[in-house]
Amino acid sequence: MSFAVARLMLLVGSLVIAATAFAQNVEQSVENSSEPASRPNIVFILADDLGFTDIAPYGSEVNTPTLTALAEQGVRFSNYHTAANCAPARAMLLTGVDNHLAGVPNIPEMLAPEQRAHAHYQGVLGDNVVTVATLLEDSGYHTYMAGKWHLGSSPEKLPSKRGFQRTVAMMDSGADNWEQRPYLPLYDEANWFADGERYTLPDDFYSSRFLIDKTIEFIDSNINDGQPFFAYVPFMAVHMPVQAPQEFIDRYMGVYDAGWDVLRQQRMQRAIELGLVPADIAMTHMSTTGDWDALEEERKRYEAKRMAVYGAMIEAMDFHIGRLVAYLKSSGQFENTIFVFTSDNGSEGSGPADPQAFPARLGPARMGYHTDYERLGLKGSYNTISPSFASAAASPLSFYKFYTGEGGMRVPLIIAGEPLPRKQVLSQALAWATDITPTILSLAGVEPPGTRYAGKPVLPMIGRDLSPLLEGDVERVYGENDAIGYELTGHAALFQGDYKLVVNQPPLGDGQWRLFNIAVDPGEVVDLAADEPVVFQRMLSRYQRYARDNGVLPLPAGYTQIRQLVANTLQQQYREGFLLFLLTLLVLTPFYVAYRMRRNNQA
Secondary structure, three states: OOHHHHHHHHHHHHHHHHHHHHHHHHHHHHHHHOHHHHOOEEEEEEEOOOOOOOOHHHOOOOOOHHHHHHHHOEEEEOOEEOOOOHHHHHHHHHHOOOOOOOOOOOOHHHOOHHHHOOOOOOOOOOOOOOOHHHHHHHOOOEEEEEEEOOOOOOHHHOHHHOOOOEEEEEOOOOOOOOOOOOOOOOOOOOOEEEOOEEOOOOOOOOHHHHHHHHHHHHHHHOOOOOOOEEEEEEOOOOOOOOOOOHHHHHOOOOOOOOOHHHHHHHHHHHHHHOOOOOOOOOOOOOOOOOOHHHOOHHHHHHHHHHHHHHHHHHHHHHHHHHHHHHHHHHOOOHHHEEEEEEEOOOOOOOOOOOOOOHHHHHHHHHOOOEOOOOOOOOOOEOOOOOHHHHHHHOOOOOOOOOOOOHHHHEOOEEEEEOOOOOOOEEEOOOEEHHHHHHHHHHHHOOOOOOOEEOOEEOOOOOOOOOHHHHHOOOOOOOOOOOEEEEEEOOEEEEEEOOEEEEEOOOOOOOOOOEEEEOOOOOOOOOOOOOOOHHHHHHHHHHHHHHHHHOOOOOOOOOOOHHHHHHHHHHHHHHHHHHHHHHHHHHHHHHHHHHHHHHHHHHO
16 A cells, blocks of 8 residues: 555545544534423422321322322422421522521511521521522523512512512512402501512402413413423412412312311321321320310301311412413423422411400401401401311421421422422432422532632532432431421421421420420320430530521520511501601700790799
């Protein structure tokens, strides 16, 4: 072979190799360019004040076929915990950071003036944390929100400034579900915003229907551009006022006529049959649970309807989630969508024990609401469930919202969707609210931030990625020595392994630290503090470290949540009058001083 021929063959070979490499690069480039479209859509649905057994996949008699179907398409968690009230839970769910450090140790409506002197006790989401929406938006996701925000209503705190491209959001702790009116005298109006501007609700508003309508509208507006979406749907169901359409209420009339004790037993039995709790679980009788048999028939009738409206509101929520699922199927999005469903905290027990007592009727009446039996739950009606039925909603657990008993903190968690490999799985692994953001990021293929983001320091996430559980690679993501701490107005807990150290303050608690093995005793019946003193002291020490590291403040003298809420409400209501009085005093004081001086000189 001549040198010239050899050079020619070498040149041809090089061209072939180069062409092959180019083709591979083009192929890789095509794959990379299509990568964003293959990332899953994520729908994060958050119920409000939903108890542990309030939906069918967790033992409820309430008809929730959509949530049941989702549970069958993924993983149900039986040992998932969240904060004991609203905004702190939302702060952790959306950032993966402890709520104290994120600026939300409590809802702002219950913060004392002494607490507000501290920067991290403002009750609004701090600028030192990054939301999951911001991270997803920056990675190419469309980000939408329709529902309750409650993490700050000043311009820089709105969800439209925290990573959500399209929003319609209610800023307060709650509001009416039928019209734009507040549910507490603490608010002058129901504060709704859309895309950063004040928003007026439509005349045909019902919260669950409206929020899904807007979610579908947002998704549909960009459905053909190939980018995945993250849709956050924090429902107002079943926060007070508990309201529902008549057709849903009708389905639950008579269902609760046997009372709260029977319902609590029935829910416990179904939770056992579903494998959510041990078969030999013990269950406490809460001190706030009334004597059903002692009630007069008329009162039983009223209580049963209070709960019927509650069940109806849950089914209505499920119905509208079903509309979203149907839309996603019809638009070809369902197969590439992952759903996360949970509740911000356990069932709400703040409704009056006796709704016919004068104080219980006075509050709603002063705000223009009625509590009539026939119209209960409809437009203009103010409805709640009693602490007694709240105990049934949390069955078979102890305590409810605002308390750190399992009934206030253990709630349903379903993560499901066609992109996930495991179906019809029940996980008993411990999971915590801060785990949701890192899990969503993992599902989306997005790295969590470190200690800096967008040119400024931020707090790193403490939550664990639950994806290995979803994949079936591990049985748990928290080891025996990993501890999770939590505090709310002196109610506190520390989870470690199968143990839970917990203290609940009065009026429902006694202020004593207790130790439970919640793997075998999720009802928190057998206090192990005396039997296992080493574990008790070790966990108490870990809690004290948690409190110190996370800036937990001692309570002001005499503080209670309800007392502070009333004080803040009165201050809000009479603030303008008080300021006018002070201004008048300042204006008139010089004249009074001059008058007194002249009188003295004349004397």
